[in-house]
Amino acid sequence: MKHPSNDQPASVEADHHVHGNTSTTSRTAPGADKQGGHDAHADHEVHSHGEHAGHSTAMFRNKFWISLILAIPVVLFSHMFAMIVGYTLPEFPGSLWISPILGTVIFIYGGAPFLKGGIAELKSRQPGMMLLIAMAISVAFIASWITTLGIGSFNLDFWWELALLVVIMLLGHWMEMRALGSAAGALDALAALLPDEAEKVTGDGTESVPVSTLATGDIVLIRSGARVPADGTIIDGAAEFDESMITGESRTVSRGTGEAVVAGTVATDNAVRVKVTAVGSDTTLAGIQRLVAEAQASSSRAQALADRAAALLFYFALIAGILTFGAWLLLGSPDDAVIRTVTVLVIACPHALGLAIPLVIAISTERAAKAGVLIKNRMALERMRTIDVVLFDKTGTLTEGRPAVTAVTSAGGVSEAELLALAAAAEADSEHPVARAIVKAAAENRDAGALGYRGSGFSSMTGRGIQAIVNGSAVIVGGPNMLKHLDQQTPTEMSATVTEWVGRGASVLHVVRDGTVVGALRLEDRVREESRAAVKALQGRGVKVAMITGDARQVAEAVGAELGIDEVFADVLPQDKDSKVAELQSRGLKVAMVGDGVNDAPALARSEVGIAIGAGTDVAMESAGVVLAGNDPRSVLALIDLSRASYRKMIQNLIWATGYNVLAVPLAAGVLAFAGIVLSPAAGAVLMSVSTIVVALNAQLLRRMNLDPNRITTSTAQ
Structure with a gap:
């Protein structure tokens, strides 16, 4: 994580002389409640659109299974179903009342959530999916009792359609509630991690x-x-x-x-x-819990579209029913007028459309959360598929954000392993980030570690470097000021190399043993290996990659060239980062900004999609629509892939669901009756059920997506 005051490479100093322990800032999510233990975070509420207010996953599940069991005899003892399938109904005392009685139980017990929801929508003058369902099952219930009691000459035995309608609707709502609750259920799983x-x-x-x-x-x-534990x-x-x-x-x-x-x-x-x-609510884990909960509570254009579509469907069904009734009356067929109208109202309830968008959004949010991609605002997920350029902050995002030894050059017959061993032994007692980088480099070099050098008498040379005794020799490690102080020059055999290092903006530390310069180390903010794969994969998907940093031009250009980045913004002051986002937008590009510091917050807020990486500072998380729990820039690819896949599923589901209505309702109304083509109530109910199941299963296919960043490698990204 960057230091909030600047955007320079973390602690890569040519003359490192300030040695001490660096503090670690706790990562607190915005608006954190100061609660004592992790159990306090287990409580959550599943937020969803109005049709589920006050309903739980368990309630829909229980009602579904009970209604399904009751529906089996209702269907088997239905005269219409027996006629379609071609079997003779068994007759015994009371057999004629099995379907009406059990159908009534299903209507009252299984249909209760829809009836209550429909009444609530009617009272609020906001007709939607629940009112559609309530109207369909109520019409089927009344028409079936009229036929059962022998009132009139209508053959409107809809008991089996009513039973299947309620069962299918309960199944659909159960599946939707499971998906909506999965990410929120992940909150309990997160709390259980402690x-x-x-x-x-x-x-x-x-x-x-x-x-x-x-x-x-x-x-x-x-x-x-x-x-x-914390x-x-x-x-x-x-x-x-x-x-x-x-x-x-x-x-x-x-x-x-x-x-x-x-x-x-x-x-x-x-x-x-x-x-x-x-501890408690200040931990990263607690912050992640809050972010997932916020994601579930956020609204989106797609969800609003589904709500508007439900309202339009209600009026569509109502108008279609009125027109159907009037048309058949004018044709002099009152029996057909009633039968056709009831059929239209029963099958015009396309719950598939109600599931088409919310279910996809819910599953996408859950899948992202499990992959460490925390979607605070669902609009961010929807916009990500349209992004033209991803603008990465450099330090701590594309790079590791801390110094690393990236090259070594030696002189006077000293090997590179010996040079590393000398410098590491001298720096061993220092807590400075540069010292730790040198010690780490030596530890990773097998030959350097085998030398077994030990240092003693460590001391800091303010403004110049450090010195220590290593295996009896006086060793000094420092930058240009140290060489000036000792009146030393870079050896000729190293001169060209060191000049090239300085030209690319790297920090150079010289190692002096017993008054003689024996080598130099190049220290840079090392590029993450994951960044290479991320950049290539983004470009492979047709997305440009840009980088922004406050570093000097030569440092930025070196990193940009190493990664193959399309455009580099260097020497950018913290307050000017958002203007660079605006500049890209002025070219007609849609921008996703990826950053992790306070300085990135304005740019994150201005971009179409703001992405805070590594669960960074509070302000960055507040300004971002997406937070990557890890520091892997390849996760941006997962977000783009998920956004595109989600959009495809939404379009597929909308086409399927609306296609069913466009065909089924006119046929049910009898527009092709003159040609002998009439959609029977039974066929309509089957089509409605198939449509709902197809939409639900299609959305579930999103669970098969592999969002593991490790699937994206440099080779596969090309």
Whole structure:
């Protein structure tokens, strides 16, 4: 994470002389409630559109199964169904009353949510899907009783259609509620990631304490295989951590002394000691819970479209019914007028259209959350498919945000391994980020580690570098000011290399042993390997990639060239970042901005889609429509892929659902009766059921998408 005051590479200084422990800022989500334990976050409410107000997933599930069991004998003892299938109904005392009685139970018990919802929509003068369903089942119920009681000469035995209609509607609502509740259910799963107790380090060793009693500054022991109880910083040890439950990243991540760990992650191989920096509602995990809940509560254009479509369908069905009744009366066929009108009203209830959009949105939000892509605003997901250019902030987004040794050059017969070993031994007692980068580079070099160099007498040379005794030799590590102070020059054999390093904007540290320059180290903010794959994959999808940074032009151009970025904005002051977004937009481009700092907030807010990476600062998260729980820029690809797939599913479902109505209602009204083509009530009910099931299953196919960032590699992205 960047330091909020600037956009320069984190701690890559030519003359590193300020040595000390850097503090870790706790990542607090906006509007965090200061609650004590993680159990406080388990409570949540599933928000959805009005038709589900006060209804639960369990209620729809229970009503569906009971209604399904009751519907079986209703269908089997239906005269119309027996006639269609071609079997003879068994006759015994009371057999004629099986369908009417059980059908009435289904209407009252299974249809209750729709009847109540329809009345509520009628009272609020906002007709929608619930009123459509209520009208259909009520018309079928009344018409069926008229036929059962022998009133008039109408053959309107709709008991089996009524039973199937209620069962299908309950199934559809159950599936929708399951999807809507899945991401919210993930909140409970997130809360369950925290252990109930933690091993707190005390003066006498360790003691097991409830997680809710931990406070900032406490030291906890995380054993191999144990979960981290609170956000913190490792102060002793190193381990591989499984962060998949937070970031969606399937591979373990190495964390060592001075690095942050997140509550809910698992130390897989070693024990470490962690200093707590955030507890309760201040933890990253709690922030993720809030973001997922906000995503479920947010509205979108697509959802609004579904609500408007439901209202139009009500008027469509009502007008179609009136016209059907009037037309058949004018033709002198009152019996057909009643039969055709009832059929139109029963089958004009296309719950498939009601499911078409909300179900896709709900499943998309859930899938994204499980992959560590947290959608705060559903509009962001819908817009992502239209993005023309992704503008990445450089430091901490495309790069690691911390210094790393990227090249070594030596002189005077000293090998590169020996040079690394000398510098690392001299820097071993320093906590400065540059020192840690050098020590890490030496540790990763097998030959350097085999030398076994040890340093002593460490001291800082203010403004110039550090010095120490390594295996009996005086070793100094520092930048240009150190060379001037010692009146030293870069050896001729290294001169061209060092000049090239300086030209690309890298920081250069020289290593002096016993008064002689023996080599130099190049330190840069290292490019993430994932960034290479992300850039190539975006370009492969027809999306341009731009980069913005406050770094000098030569530094930015070097990173841009390494990654193959289309456009680079360098030397950009923090307050001017949003103007660069506006500049891209003025060219007619739709922009997604990816950043992680306070300086990025205005640009995130101005862009069509703002994406905060790595669960960054509060302000960045507040301004973004999407938050990536991890630091992997490849997750942007997952967001684009999910957005495009979701849109395809919405269009497919809308075409299927509306296509059913366009064909079924006119046929049910009898517009082709002169040609002998009439849609019977039975056929209409079957078509309606098939339409609903197809839409629901089509939306469920989104669950098959692989959103793991590791699926996107440099080779496959091309």
